[in-house]
Amino acid sequence: MNYNILIGGAAGQGVATTGKILESILKRKGYFVFTNKDYMSRVRGGHNFTQIRFGNDELYSHNSDLDIILAFNKETIINHSSRLKDNGIIICDYNIDTDNYTVNKLPLIETAKDVGNAKVFTSVAIGAILKAFDIEVNNTTNLLNKFFKDENLINLNYAALVRGYDMFKNVFTVSEPKLINKDTISINGNQAIALGALAGGVTFYSAYPMAPSTGIMKYLYSKSNSMNILVEQAEDEIAAINMAIGASYAGARSMTASSGGGFSLMVEGLGLAAITETPLVVVNVQRPGPATGLPTRTAQGDLGFVINSSQDDLPLMVISLKNHQDAFYQTIRALNLADKYQLLVIILSDQYLADSSSTIEKFNFDDIKIDRNIAKKNNCKYSDTYKRYEYTDDGISPRLIPGNHNNITVLADSHEHNEYGNIDESKKNRINMMDKRMNKIKLVKKDLIEPEYYGMNNPETLLVAWGSSEGSIKEALELLSKENVSIGALVFGDIWPLPIKKMIQYSNIAKTIISVEHNHSNQLAKLISQELQIKFTDNINKYDGRQFSGYELYKSIKEVL
């Protein structure tokens, strides 16, 4: 059993908050909930919606077919009623003009006024939705205090919930929730990255606000004083990355994030991190481009760019995030790998993951380790002959914190430099230093995680995808397995350097290989073809700024099979 609710309206009407409250109640009642947001790049007006899917099994993605539409305006009804299931219902206020649509008109605003404040009409609506599923509204006051500080507002909203519940009827049957008393969390991708950064010991974070990456900074900022870390809103993305590099050089674990446009501004800084061998983690929360593109929508269009985002060759690692767990654990792993190899690590997320939230198991903090690979204060074997870029067996030079060791100075340089960090243009030095840096690619290959495989053994058809497509891939495969289609999928998380073992293994088994990507030019498929000379039979692309739902993808796969 799973149901799908859409809440839609204009920006500023409370769509997002209503969604969060309903999501919170459903999760606390013991259901798996997956919520995704579709919003426009504007503060007022337009058309925004939140889709809340809940059920008794783990959910990996959104669904297109709707059971309930809660409409705050007429546009919501016009835009989405075609997606309503046969027994689906539309709920809206009495006063909304609904033409010929079949709608359950309720006195939402009038009741809210009667309770004491017209604004709580959204809670009246939530109450009505809960009644439709026969999910009781009791024990929800302790949830409301997450959203409202004022005691009076909490009581008003609770009263509104009860009134909404009492005014409507039961429509759908729900089974007993499975997660009662289970310790789960509901978190979105940006928050999971930020929490990973905190668990992973990030002490300095600098960024410039840019949708859809801003949520990371916002969450970290809200925790900065209690964690004794610093989050700085930079004057631009160039400053953001250069600040993070300066802090990392000086010994603080640092991170920055942006989206395509801001990431573009950071590119010279990526090279700076690489040539100065300063550990750095940069998150790119992808949105459709080029330039401003679609600011609040989703894409996987930056893979090709990110892997090649530098003048000349530099060592870097690129990790794409498949889901909310990844967002947490891979951020921590990225921070440790950055320090281990004094390496630039780029994390690729996207708007879909950033703004969707999922009910998942609590993160395990107990096994997390912070590995810095730096000598302790006044405890190192080096004298005044310390060389920041000393040649060593594996090419990783000893890293010291400037100021922490008497008589030792640390020189970092963006020019080609010698072991001391001084400018050196000689041929021999250049070759040695390039080899030293590029060797990190070899080193990091030992730490690579192969892509996850889903599906049956020996599949005739192999899907190849990456990042947040994982959710819809899993759901599409479930639907296809019911039809006994011989199919499986490799979903890449680590993406550069490219893990090749499973790709080679499955490409030898499958007769047809199909890439599934949220971009126009099959960027992962091109990369795999380039690295492994593997030919793809077909490509499924979606680049309209919206994520495949599992069912949509299922239909697209059927079309090409």
Place this chain on the structure above:
Amino acid sequence: MATDIKLFNSNDENAWCPGCGNFGILNSLKKAFSELDLLPHQILISSGIGQAAKTPHYINVNGFNGLHGRSLPPALGAKIANKDLKILVTSGDGDTYGEGGNHFIHNIRRNLDITHLVHDNQIYGLTKGQGSPTTAKGQVTTMQLDGVRVDPFNPLATAITMGATFVARSFSGDVNHLAHLIQEGMKHEGYALIDILQPCVTFNKVNTFKWYKDRIYKLDENYDPTNKMEAYKKANEWGDEGIPIGILYRNEDATSFVDRIPHLRDGKPLVDREWKPLDAKKFMEDFR
């Protein structure tokens, strides 16, 4: 008390032209550090790209020689990471006022406790002689053969207007004057801008050593550097009417960036603190 000035000598081969004003600035830095009784590892110089930006190679202190125009952001990151470091920025007029203009403006707002030396030779040296943001309008350069078309940037007036808390000018030909200003800038708890007039012997044939020498005059003890309006007037004195050098403006009442953040101000430097993953575990409550 003073540390041995030789401690600050670097072994690196110097790439500046003989007679370059940078040598005077380099000597002033060493003199200031020694007289402030500092040791090399206690100091960090951050720079961008240009001739001035090579300074970290020619002096033995911690150095971060970053990107063109980006000398300030790494300095900010480093100061936050380790507030005990004495941080200076050495970069030119192109680096600071041109490519790095946005950072210049916004770091004034932060009042970060660093000392910013701008080696201002009013020309692009490393790229061989184009007009810089401070080149006079009409001046002929190796590229602008018909003269620079745009008006020069006034860094000191801009800094004062933006609320900078220490605004000074010196001359690379006067090591004692500059060394004194560097010391005052480093003692100042906040952002200290020192614009240093400096001849470029190779590419600027107008603003020569003699040109500066004939025009500069030192602000005397009757000058009140706490008077912002006076400072603004002085910042607009230029050319044949005379060029004031010294501390034009000083405000010791403003709070520096680090002191605006209680846990940074009161605690150990961030690099000396330890973070444990379990410290963040409690935040999972936000998502239950």
